[in-house]
Amino acid sequence: MTQYFELACPSRPENVGLCRVTVATFAANLGFTLPEIEEIKVAVSEAVSNVVVHAYPGAEGLIGLRCEESADGLVISVHDKGVGIEDVAKARQASFSTDPERMGLGFVFMESFSDEFRVESQPGKGTRIEMRKRREAPAEGA
Amino acid sequence: MLEGAGKPVQIAIRRQGPTATVRLSGEFDLKAAPQVREQLDGLIDGGAQRIVIDLRQVRFLDSSGLGVLLGRYRRLSERGGSIYLLTAAEGSVRTVLEMSGVRQVMPLLASESEVPRT
Numbered sequence: 001m002t003q004y005f006e007l008a009c010p011s012r013p014e015n016v017g018l019c020r021v022t023v024a025t026f027a028a029n030l031g032f033t034l035p036e037i038e039e040i041k042v043a044v045s046e047a048v049s050n051v052v053v054h055a056y057p058g059a060e061g062l063i064g065l066r067c068e069e070s071a072d073g074l075v076i077s078v079h080d081k082g083v084g085i086e087d088v089a090k091a092r093q094a095s096f097s098t099d100p101e102r103m104g105l106g107f108v109f110m111e112s113f114s115d116e117f118r119v120e121s122q123p124g125k126g127t128r129i130e131m132r133k134r135r136e137a138p139a140e141g142a
Numbered sequence: 143m144l145e146g147a148g149k150p151v152q153i154a155i156r157r158q159g160p161t162a163t164v165r166l167s168g169e170f171d172l173k174a175a176p177q178v179r180e181q182l183d184g185l186i187d188g189g190a191q192r193i194v195i196d197l198r199q200v201r202f203l204d205s206s207g208l209g210v211l212l213g214r215y216r217r218l219s220e221r222g223g224s225i226y227l228l229t230a231a232e233g234s235v236r237t238v239l240e241m242s243g244v245r246q247v248m249p250l251l252a253s254e255s256e257v258p259r260t
């Protein structure tokens with residue numbers, strides 16, 4: 001069996017740190033380097049913050065997190081059962097935000113800090129993002 | 143690495159005339175955002191003209207923290223004031239700041255001695 005974990009928690013701001021640190025610990029156990037772990041933390045924080053901020057306007061709902069070891073690294077998925085995204089391509093553009101107080105950088109960071117990045121969303125049903133991160137090849141003779 | 147896990151942000155403020163220095167430490171994320179926003183808005187409403195935000199002890203920064211910084215810049219610049227950010231030369235906080243483009247409006251400085259005198 002491949003190594004994995006799943007976590008479910010309510011969409012509260014304090015759970016962003018919980019998810020971030022849990023994934024970081026998992027990545028460290030898989031041998032990711034510190035700089036890679038720093039990037040993973042930002043990507044996870046963005047995905048989970050989006051669930052807290054956008055998925056359930058004026059309410060609380062589920063944050064679903066799953067992390068799985070892959071042949072060359074790690075697959076992280078974050079899902080919610082919230083309002084979904086009407087136009088994913090538009091939402092992924094830098095500086096696009098439906099909230100005037102925000103910068104619209106979350107998706108940009110998720111994409112920059114992962115090797116593969118996918119967003120699936122259905123209005124009224126929810127959103128699922130998947131990020132793959134490859135481990136730096138271990139140094140020769142290490 | 144577990145150190146700082148959900149570590150609440152800490153805010154230390156020093157005021158000298160129109161200049162305020164705000165030292166943040168811990169993790170500046172969605173959880174910390176309202177607290178930092180409130181403190182910075184208090185300084186702006188209290189007439190601070192220059193705010194130096196020391197991020198050198200911040201261990202984590204993401205778009206929620208960046209949004210607070212940029213929002214305060216907008217408020218203060220409307221009143222003719224400015225914000226300077228102190229940050230380490232490398233690390234993820236620096237990377238995130240660079241990628242966000244906020245340095246176009248808020249200079250990234252290495253120490254207080256680099257803040258221009260008025």
Ligand SMILES: Nc1ncnc2c1ncn2[C@@H]1O[C@H](COP(=O)(O)OP(=O)(O)OP(=O)(O)O)[C@@H](O)[C@H]1O
Pocket residue numbers: 046050051053054055080082083084085091092096097098099102103104105106107108127205206209
């Ligand atoms: N899980 C989600 N559920 C519903 N809408 C979402 C979700 N994630 C993102 N969105 C939508 O996509 C937009 C872009 O997201 P992105 O994270 O890039 O920017 P942001 O969250 O608005 O700002 P920032 O991340 O800089 O704080 C959001 O404004 C929101 O409308």
Ligand SMILES: [Mg+2]
Pocket residue numbers: 046049050105106107205
């Ligand atoms: Mg976001």
